[in-house]
Amino acid sequence: MNILVTGGAGYIGSITCLQLIAAGHRPVILDNLHNAKAGVIDRITEVAGRPPAFVRGDIRDRALLDDLLVRERIDAVIHFAGLKAVGESVAQPLSYFDHNVHGTLVLLAAMQAAGVRTLVFSSSATVYGDAPVLPLREDAPTSATNPYGRSKLMVEQVLADLARSDPSWSLTALRYFNPVGGHPSGRLGEDPQGVPNNLMPYIAQVAVGRREFLSVYGDDYPTPDGTGVRDYIHVMDLADGHLAALAHGHGRAGLHVFNLGTGAGVSVLEMLAAFGRACGRELPHRIVARRPGDVAACWADPARAREVLGWQARRDLAAMCEDTWRWQSANPHGYA
Secondary structure, eight states: OEEEEETTTSHHHHHHHHHHHHTTOEEEEEEOOSSSOTHHHHHHHHHHSSOOEEEEOOTTOHHHHHHHHHHTTOOEEEEOOSOOOHHHHHHOHHHHIIIIIIHHHHHHHHHHHHTOOEEEEEEEGGGBOSOSSSSBOTTSOOBOSSHHHHHHHHHHHHHHHHHHHOTTOEEEEEEEOEEEOOOTTSSSOOOOSSSOSSHHHHHHHHHTTSSSOEEEEOSOSSSTTSSOEEOEEEHHHHHHHHHHHHHHHTTOOEEEEEEESOSOOEEHHHHHHHHHHHHTSOOOEEEEOOOTTOOSEEOBOOHHIIIIIOOOOOOOHHHHHHHHHHHHHHOTTTTO
């Protein structure tokens, strides 16, 4: 199929494009390069052996979308494009609702006009808010504690209303937990702008000498070692989850919601130790005060994805750290 991949030059999008090519699909990347580098397209070409179609543009540009969907004969859309930093969303809520909610509305309207009815949406486990019961299942109550999470939840609500209004739509929302790792070639990986907001890229930058030490925010949580516990998923498993969701959803009406996680939690100190083993040395860290809003633990129940999609995470914590280190050590300053 011809697959429009919005945000396809980003971390998860680029590796999903590689998996789409490997599966025989033709990805058409639309990216404004706000959170990505143009050099990613060259890396995809290098690893895949052929270039993906690439258009630099914004999902809020309706005229561009109308032309692109028809000209490229798009069969389905995988929608990654959006802003994704929780702290930034608190400081700039209007920007997040404009990009993430308004942008999706423009995309859906263009898809409707072009007769493209299959969408796989990059959602987030943030839609569960501060859920009191673990592991998290898809039928758990949803809420949001910040504008980023609210923007994802709003889009899911739009998709639910659209599916109810018109049975010709096939809409899938994938709720990610914590993507980490890189492509096993070492050529594609996570390259955050500025100071990383997430644990794994921060540890990787400590390992490569870009950061002096890791700040561990609190060691007095009710967890086995006192540090926060999260469900980390290898980005390659996550990409494969998108292909499974695409295969399941295409031609199947309704809204389909799946968790993509491992079903197991890893603490900050466990991750730090595992990365130390991958890079061959103990990494410096300091215990500091908790951050406001952080929860003690969060992990998925991925049973529904296994039962319905035939998908499950296959790569373990060692592989996550080894592939991240392979990427970061070969690209100490990212794609720059």
